[in-house]
Amino acid sequence: MxxxxxxxxxxxxxxxxxxxxxxxxxxxxxxxxxxxxxxxxxVLSNLNQLMRGVLYPASNVVFSSQNDNPADAKAAPGQDPSLATDPLVSTFGGWQAVENAALALTDASNLLLIPGRKCANGVPVPMNNPDWLKFVQQLRDAGIKAYTAAQSKNQDNMIAASDTLTEACANCHRKWREKRPAERCK
Ligand code: HEC
Known part of the structure; x- marks a missing residue:
């Protein structure tokens, strides 16, 4: 490679x-x-690709634990956990998968600060804007909160942590994503 x-x-x-x-x-x-x-x-991926490849799948693992108890997650009969595409039913599944997704979100926030990345429309990621730093820090804090919640194995804590995480994603999206494609990241 x-x-x-x-x-x-x-x-x-x-x-x-x-x-x-x-x-x-x-x-x-x-x-x-x-x-x-x-x-x-x-930096190889554009911002959309990073979101789709890392933040989106990891946050779905965190969000799912609000409704479905990760302790009950089981591979389907005949499904090999070592080949699972759903982390919750994989070899490293259950609450451990939620912890790891939260850690991935926390550390992936650093990837939002590496110079050189562009948005899908070619506009450089606005990482010198103070709001960008603020929103990245919110994502990091939300990841830590989700990690602590997952360690507690308590679904009420996951609901609170998921609210914080949703806010962190939405705050940044409101400013830089929710516009016509050509205007994003400006
Ligand atoms: C610091 C800013 C920021 C944070 C925090 C952030 N995003 Fe994003 N996200 C963006 C921007 C900007 C785009 C548009 C990127 C582009 O056009 O290349 C985007 C795009 C996306 C996309 C692609 C959407 C599509 O239509 O292809 C997904 C999915 C996504 N984000 C999910 C998330 C999730 C889930 C979170 C929270 C866990 C999150 N993002 C947090 C800025 C952010």
Missing amino acids: HRIVLALAVMLSLSGPSLAQAPSKAPEPAQPAAQVQSHGMQ
């Missing part, structure tokens, strides 16, 4: 902008690695 990314970076630098602008078959092409290296960290 590393080798492929590196090869892509070299190709882009050799052949200039014409190749960099070539249309891709993917609906939302990932950003060329060559343009986004920063502080030794690479």
